[in-house]
Amino acid sequence: MSLSAKWALGGVIAGSAAAGLLGAGSSALALYFARRVITPAKGREEDQEVLAVIREGRGLQIILAATADATVDGVYGLFFDGGRGHARIGRILSYSPAERTVLREVEAVYSGDIATARRGWWSGAVYPDPAAIGVPAEEVQIEVEGGSAPAWLVRAEPATGIWAIMVHGRGASRQECLRAVRPARDLGLTSLVISYRNDGLAPSAPDGRYGLGSTEWRDVDAAIAFALANGATEVVLFGWSMGGAICLQTADLSRYHHLIRAMVLDAPVVDWVNVLAHHAQLNRIPSAVGRYGQLMMSHPLGRRLTGLAAPVDLKSMDWVSRAVELRTPTLILHSVDDEYVPYGPSASIAEKNPEMVTFEAFQGARHTKEWNVHPERWEALVGAWLRQQLAPRNNPGAAPAHAAGGS
Template identity: 35%
Template sequence: MLAAGPGRPVNRFKAALLASAAAVAALPLLAGPLIRAQATDAAQSRRLVPVRGHGHGHGQQDSRMYLDFDPAGFAAHPGRLSMRAASGGELIVLGPPVLEPPAAIHATPHRALPGQPLRGLRRAVERGDPARVLRDGKGQLSGHLGETPADFGFRYEDVQIGGLPAWVIPAEGPGDVWVIHVHGLGSSRSQCLRGVRAFSRLGYTSLLPSYRTSLDLPGRQRRSHLGVSEWTEIEAARRYALACGARRIIFVGWSLGASIVARVLQESPDGSTAGALLVSPALDWPAIITAHLRKAGCPEFAARWLPSTVNILRPRGEPVIRWHQMPGVTMQSYPATPTMILHGSDDQSVPVELSRIFASRHLASVQLIEFAGAHHTLEWNSAPALWDEAVTAWCHSLGLAGEHSIEDFSEAK
């Protein structure tokens, strides 16, 4: 055994210091590609929610089938939601959550799934067959309430823009205002369908384009460029609308779609743009990444620095992402376009505080409306009447006359 001489503690300290320095030097090499992969992942979310039981109401007032969920989980989110079985299949539409007292639950025909406790949160099945969900015992909940415009009772046309599919939902009468709806990351055109009716009742035509990472595209690109490249496909949609007779255009961007819309406004300014409606907008990507790192327990100084490493060991074919050039990141680079932001107060993906900061720095052009208790891109689901009223008032403030008025309606037929 070697004796510990006077110099050995110093040598050990040097070795530990060198190891620490090597770890710090390697951190961007490891963290940069991981952060980039997570931030640009265009795959569909696989958050599955268990179904605790099911049954039927009784009596003449409501005999619909219902599903039971954990009252403390995502299923308690306000408003209508949809569910797809873990193994796939059709989308079923579920009514708003109802908290039932234990006595009421036991008084109705009810069957708990094997091994599941009886719970008190119910959602009625409004459309679709839940048999597959019940076989799987779980499914994916989302805010999508239909897969095509027909599910909402809309007449529509399938068109191609630059080789990519799009839907056109024409106005009921003559009109030259077009609304271009841009979906978010890991989603598809159907995400935007909830927001169409408010514009349709104002007499506007809606265009719902796809872009390279849209989930409904065969052979789609698996990694998003966070708007750096995708904006050209939405600019092509604008040119299509103008060629079809549009004179004034409103953009509606959901989550990442807001980044893409802001990029279009920055890179290709056009006098036809009347305004931009941004829903749960993902505009300041470094701040969004920092917020997620902090939530995961990363120290604040590292969480603020690590987003700058995303271009280290960049995969071949992937573009350089220059944060300082992205609209909304530096705040001052956002175009002076009339803008309304709709953002849920309980958004866990894009903190609502970022929209508050953004609106406070653009008081002359940006209006923010918060939806109490709404999660990411679920503003419409939580309060459809507030959404419709806000959209209608904002469109009138832009000087865009509408022929129709907002009336009560069933969100999904």
């Protein structure tokens, strides 16, 4: 299809008024924006500069360019050498605003030669695999559409029969979920840390596009089926960022929705329209163009432009509007300075449905790094809330879902 034909189709989608408002250049920008949202990236940008690595006694220290991420205290992952290298970066030792550098501790190097690293990317994924947190795990395969998806299975001892199914975010990997495995195991939950379509491990979707939760939930549904076939009686869903949107869709649409005991969502996308408008603003895209890009994703004719096999129903994934329909007890942890997924909708859904949703605000954690900045608080909140949810249902002393405490 020629570009002019695509623009003409865009006019059909938007209607005559929008077509008059948006010229050819705006249509092309809207299409570019839509495709960026739904197309998996082929690689990660190494946007964190490494200035030097210093040996101090038996340990290592690293000097980094003082980016917004690198100047936040806590523990993080640094991936380098195209992702082949992975190190755990710890506390800030010194910070020079004038020189725009920060000196941090290197807690562990899991792979690669960090001494030769010049650039990398910052991540909340601290650990490379379950062995790095000292727990035994099995590599299992879950049958999904198009083949099988690898997952880590970490059994609890003693086990309760309730499994935690952990769902990473957009552009991330299952390593992101490992931060929650030990707290889940301490509660007697067996963890199934999954991969799903288009994440580089599971089979790609036929159209090679993200469904933003509208298609990926089927892979979580398959994971629940695997858990039930292997001894689980109920499940708890954990989701980060887009993984939160996927969990919400699973709780809504899964044939096993009645067996989902609770959800723990970290910086979740609960309203894609809000998130997409935020990213249009960040990228200095006019709001009308951003809305046009959303329309391309959600209109049946738009798939001819975007490559989607089916339109993405953004309205059905607006859980602020649908808050009262959420009937699964849900804990949301979200930093108020999240630069990627604004926290406002997370707070709103809790205000609209306090019976089912507990919201805990964090400070200074940016996106999905609440655990990295405050691991003790994150684990204490999740542990206390889940103990209430997992208490025997015939226990008259069990506290209600919203009583875990405010922030």
